[in-house]
Amino acid sequence: MINVYVPRDTTALSLGADAVADCLAREIQQRGLSARLVRNGSRGLFWLEPLIEVDTSRGRVAYGPVTQDDIPALLDQGMLEGSESHHLYQGYTEAIPYLQNQQRLTFSRVGITDPLSITDYRNHGGFRGLEQALGLKAAQIVDEVERSGLRGRGGAAFPAGRKWRTVLETDPERPGQPWSGRKFIVCNADEGDSGTFADRLLMEGDPYVLIEGMVIAGLAVGAETGFIYLRSEYPNAHRILTEAITRAEAEGYLGSNLLSSGRIFHLYIRLGAEAYICGEETAMLDSLEGKRGMVRAKPPLPAHHGAFGQPTVVNNVLTLAAVPYILAEGGQSYADFGMGRSRGTQPFQLAGNLARGGLVELAFGVTLRSLLYDFGGGTESGRPLRAVQVGGPLGAYLPESHWDTPMDYEAMADAGGMVGHGGIVAFDDSVDMAQQARFAMEFCRVESCGKCTPCRIGAVRGVEVIDRIIADQDRTDNLALLQDLCHTMEMGSLCAMGGMTPNPVRSALQFFPDDFTRPAGNEGG
Amino acid sequence: MQEPNINDQDNRMTQLIEQHQHLPGALLPLLHAVQLTFGYIPHTTVPAIAEALALSRAEVHGVISFYHGFRSQPCGRHLLQICCAEACQARGSRQLVEHTRQKLGVDFHQTTADGEITLEPVYCLGNCATGPSVRIGDRILGRVDPAAMDRLLDDLTRVPLRFQSPPPETSDTKRGPQ
Numbered sequence: 001m002i003n004v005y006v007p008r009d010t011t012a013l014s015l016g017a018d019a020v021a022d023c024l025a026r027e028i029q030q031r032g033l034s035a036r037l038v039r040n041g042s043r044g045l046f047w048l049e050p051l052i053e054v055d056t057s058r059g060r061v062a063y064g065p066v067t068q069d070d071i072p073a074l075l076d077q078g079m080l081e082g083s084e085s086h087h088l089y090q091g092y093t094e095a096i097p098y099l100q101n102q103q104r105l106t107f108s109r110v111g112i113t114d115p116l117s118i119t120d121y122r123n124h125g126g127f128r129g130l131e132q133a134l135g136l137k138a139a140q141i142v143d144e145v146e147r148s149g150l151r152g153r154g155g156a157a158f159p160a161g162r163k164w165r166t167v168l169e170t171d172p173e174r175p176g177q178p179w180s181g182r183k184f185i186v187c188n189a190d191e192g193d194s195g196t197f198a199d200r201l202l203m204e205g206d207p208y209v210l211i212e213g214m215v216i217a218g219l220a221v222g223a224e225t226g227f228i229y230l231r232s233e234y235p236n237a238h239r240i241l242t243e244a245i246t247r248a249e250a251e252g253y254l255g256s257n258l259l260s261s262g263r264i265f266h267l268y269i270r271l272g273a274e275a276y277i278c279g280e281e282t283a284m285l286d287s288l289e290g291k292r293g294m295v296r297a298k299p300p301l302p303a304h305h306g307a308f309g310q311p312t313v314v315n316n317v318l319t320l321a322a323v324p325y326i327l328a329e330g331g332q333s334y335a336d337f338g339m340g341r342s343r344g345t346q347p348f349q350l351a352g353n354l355a356r357g358g359l360v361e362l363a364f365g366v367t368l369r370s371l372l373y374d375f376g377g378g379t380e381s382g383r384p385l386r387a388v389q390v391g392g393p394l395g396a397y398l399p400e401s402h403w404d405t406p407m408d409y410e411a412m413a414d415a416g417g418m419v420g421h422g423g424i425v426a427f428d429d430s431v432d433m434a435q436q437a438r439f440a441m442e443f444c445r446v447e448s449c450g451k452c453t454p455c456r457i458g459a460v461r462g463v464e465v466i467d468r469i470i471a472d473q474d475r476t477d478n479l480a481l482l483q484d485l486c487h488t489m490e491m492g493s494l495c496a497m498g499g500m501t502p503n504p505v506r507s508a509l510q511f512f513p514d515d516f517t518r519p520a521g522n523e524g525g
Numbered sequence: 526m527q528e529p530n531i532n533d534q535d536n537r538m539t540q541l542i543e544q545h546q547h548l549p550g551a552l553l554p555l556l557h558a559v560q561l562t563f564g565y566i567p568h569t570t571v572p573a574i575a576e577a578l579a580l581s582r583a584e585v586h587g588v589i590s591f592y593h594g595f596r597s598q599p600c601g602r603h604l605l606q607i608c609c610a611e612a613c614q615a616r617g618s619r620q621l622v623e624h625t626r627q628k629l630g631v632d633f634h635q636t637t638a639d640g641e642i643t644l645e646p647v648y649c650l651g652n653c654a655t656g657p658s659v660r661i662g663d664r665i666l667g668r669v670d671p672a673a674m675d676r677l678l679d680d681l682t683r684v685p686l687r688f689q690s691p692p693p694e695t696s697d698t699k700r701g702p703q
Binding site (some may be wrong): 010011013014015046047049138179191192193194195196197199200232233234235270271272273274275276286287288289290291292293349350351352353354357358380389393423425426427428431436437439443446447451 | 610
């Protein structure tokens with residue numbers, strides 16, 4: 001029996017993977033072929049999706065991008081034998097340079113396994129970290145994570161081990177409070193930054209690694225309850241995670257007696273409701289508690305006073321998903337990757353106008369140019385690349401002069417950018433940077449939680465001022481006003497929404513000034 | 526969409542409240558369940574929600590109105606969301622939005638006159654390398670250019686109404702709802 005793989009991740013589905021899988025299953029049956037259809041996660045080579053893979057004696061071979069209309073010809077030409085004759089043949093999957101040149105630690109299983117099969121997960125090294133952790137004292141688990149140098153992958157890059165130690169050492173007794181005595185693990189899966197999809201790809205392609213990471217976090221700090229705060233824009237991830245949790249409970253990887261150790265960890269999913277601000281950890285905690293997602297002032301830190309007023313670890317999906325490897329292989333093994341104070345690997349996400357968009361997990365230190373050209377293949381449109389936004393909607397737009405900066409937290413910060421969650425959105429030369437600056441303000445207007453006036457009102461005024469600049473009304477004065485407004489938002493907002501919306505605006509002004517000084521009515525493009 | 530029958534609504538609400546009120550942070554899960562059941566969150570359900578969770582009606586209303594994902598009005602038969610975030614902009618979503626507005630004759634947050642389609646923006650569906658992306662129900666579609674949007678809209682509006690009482694079965698009406 002030969003295994004044939006058709007991914008079930010959102011991108012593959014969005015390009016017709018279900019129709020491909022249905023057609024393939026029908027043809028296999030009608031032709032009486034001996035093959036088993038597996039719905040795997042995506043390898044993250046999105047320009048090849050839907051990507052069919054077939055097991056051969058020398059590894060999997062790949063065909064893509066496949067439509068259902070291609071299936072009969074693919075089978076006629078020997079796809080199930082790994083034939084090279086069809087024009088969609090891509091060779092051995094692992095030998096595709098895009099994949100071969102990566103360093104996949106966190107994503108080591110994604111696209112290889114059936115995401116819901118616990119057997120697959122175990123056979124590929126899964127749950128070894130948890131087994132290690134069950135034999136360690138809480139502080140020893142935290143030591144191991146600290147040794148790895150792992151920093152929060154959500155964007156703020158705070159050392160995970162230090163956060164865990166704080167929660168471990170915080171007394172959860174809060175007399176009179178309803179949840180006194182409890183600690184919580186909260187996974188921030190509100191991946192709202194445009195150009196990022198690594199959390200989604202991981203949750204859809206290898207949900208057990210996140211579950212395992214959360215259980216280990218619980219053991220490390222003494223928490224018996226976890227929540228995954230998942231954005232409602234990810235219905236497919238919701239389906240897969242829900243099923244994975246059910247299966248993990250049935251097999252004793254979650255619940256009241258973890259692997260017969262007597263230890264406890266319960267895990268629940270909470271859905272967001274389309275509010276970008278809930279990706280900010282304190283707004284997320286308010287939302288988790290059933291409130292409007294309003295940003296809280298810090299201190300108190302969530303580690304002291306988090307979900308339901310109790311000590312809480314809040315980590316991004318990728319942070320928690322890096323933990324099983326660290327426990328299984330040792331913190332030092334993880335720390336051996338990377339540069340400077342940016343240890344380990346970062347899943348970069350190539351998005352926007354690139355010929356080869358997808359997921360690229362690499363040690364820190366790769367340059368933006370290498371990601372854009374060696375991996376991304378330049379623009380899909382064939383026009384020159386002009387601007388690249390790194391780190392989500394609050395990140396700067398960088399021109400070509402900045403593309404040789406190594407992607408590490410400190411080096412990017414020195415260059416005026418940020419790694420953030422590792423999202424990279426590429427624009428060709430048809431982009432109008434004045435419009436992109438306007439959108440940054442518009443997005444802040446729509447998504448501000450409203451707590452801080454400079455953010456709530458400033459974003460409205462920001463759109464108006466940029467509109468006047470574009471329309472060539474008192475341009476010099478309005479440009480000065482815009483700089484002033486950016487300064488006010490930056491200094492007067494509690495969180496990154498208001499505080500960093502100026503990043504894309506200022507970078508557009510600094511690096512692409514011509515787009516703001518065109519004659520009115522000539523918006524370029 | 527019609528206002529749900531009040532007695533049916535009360536019965537369903539009683540069930541939904543029983544299922545959700547003991548969850549930690551119960552309000553969002555309950556509101557999701559209400560919206561899934563009725564297609565939106567009727568204002569007539571707010572007092573029961575508030576009472577069950579020991580909140581004021583203003584607090585419940587405040588939460589409903591805070592989140593883009595909660596609707597206090599019914600929407601069209603299909604909710605069509607177009608991703609308007611940067612990665613999709615880099616792949617032509619601005620043009621797609623303009624095309625769709627003109628084709629449907631509505632702006633964002635509006636429903637077509639025939640009640641078929643409500644158009645909404647969404648900020649990122651996590652499908653950022655293969656945009657422009659749109660969401661219909663729980664389906665996400667990629668590489669939606671204007672021509673693909675036209676095909677999608679034709680498909681959506683051609684399918685027979687799902688919740689209509691079925692016509693009498695004769696040989697030529699047997700196709701039924703998809």
